[in-house]
Amino acid sequence: MRKKRGFIALTGAARFGNETSMNGRAIIIGAGQAGAQAAQSLRQAGFDGEIVMFGEEAEPPYQRPPLSKAYLQGDLEKERLFLRPLAFYDQQKIDLRRGVAVVSIDRGAKTVATGAGETLSYEKLLIATGAPPRRLSCQGADLKGVFYLRTIAGSDALRPVLSAGGRIVIVGAGYIGLEVAASARKAGLSVTVLEMADRVLARVAGKEISAFYEKLHRDHGVDLRLGAALDHFEGQKMVEAAVLKSGEKIACNAVLVGVGAAPATALAEAADLRIANGVWTDEHGRTSDPDIFAAGDCASHPSQIYDRRLRLESVPNAIEQAKVAGANMAGGNAVYDAVPWFWSDQYDVKLQTVGVSEGADETVLRGDPAAKKFSVWYLQRGRLLAVDAVNDPAAFAISRRLVGKSKIDAKSLADPETDLKSLVS
């Protein structure tokens, strides 16, 4: 449905766009999921000027979700991560500059400067710089064997740890931490997860989901410590132990830190663009400079559905936001207000989330967590905010049509006899 709306907007852009000439140069900073999508969407909207896309990494745009799962476990070759074959960028005349960073934006001159010493002018610019992991600064944080995970290089570095055996300490029980915990257990490692909060996934999910995943990981042999605060790491060159604030010492061969990500806003800040938990954009993906757009993990946008600004770290958000930004860079006027969604695979369990549950005043549980198939519905004053679906794709698919749209009857929702499909009118 969202696609259909997007398509109409794209058509409009191609036919009636008049404020942008269709042959200037578009520059895209960041060759991740958002950057790659925006380049394609520019072309789909009829933009036939030059497109130059800068990526700091050696690889062409690729999918990151498998980096903590199939790719980390050695079940997927690197090429299968690539979003498109290299020939695609040639065919679409997208000048992909790999291993080149943009170091500054000059809004007055409408140019960017690269780490390679080049200065290049733009007519339209997209900032799609992503959100690299937050780093720890405690004592021992710079020891060898302390890993972060965001890139192919990061996953490549972590993989030998999984085959070496021993114990890995994972700091943070968010998606990355728990997915790596599952991969490490599958590889036969001993795993200790340290989480400061009193439950896992505290930032993104409700209590029922937390309880389910705590049991899931403990049943798989993970030593899960809640309310556990890390103090520092010990070791000579290699990390040898994690020491908690309580004084307890946990010996380990490696550490994976997954304590969230911070939007990469340095370029935007230096260029004096508006920042609001990420690069500020309006509903068209435009920053405070009308010729500069932003999309993906680095950008925040106004959400009508939630009546506040959101900055989302997810593949679907990167794709949909970049579609809008790309179309609008080509002169369109598309609006981004998609219902967010996410997924996470751990062991044999697939979590699919629709919406953002923060602010919910009522939750309804459907199905049986013990059967590993259930869903949690989050409501606010009777309006559906979000749904977490565990091994329940039907609940996921239905909720994508319901979240943010309608009032929902909590009583009939809670009734196991209610056919979910009857809720979609």
Added chain:
Amino acid sequence: MPKITYIEHTGKEHVVEAEIGISVMEAAVKNMVPGIDADCGGACACATCHVYVDPAWSGKVGKPEAMEESMLDFAHEPKENSRLSCQITVKKELDGLVVRLPEFQG
């Protein structure tokens, strides 16, 4: 390598040689067949690689598993022969497979 034919909604055909072991979705993306978005990259999480399997091939391709079947329920215009192409693995017996693409994904 097995040949797979993808037919766009407009009728335009794309014949590609697909590596054994990858998915029908990946073979399309690798060969730049338009009309398969594959937003989730093959995690069976999004239903944007929906195809209609030519009825002559239904037997060899097989039926979707429960997870995929539920996802298909809410794809755009699902039919009896709908599949998510990320869940079909290319193998020798699928040489000559024909799939049709829906008007749009998701």
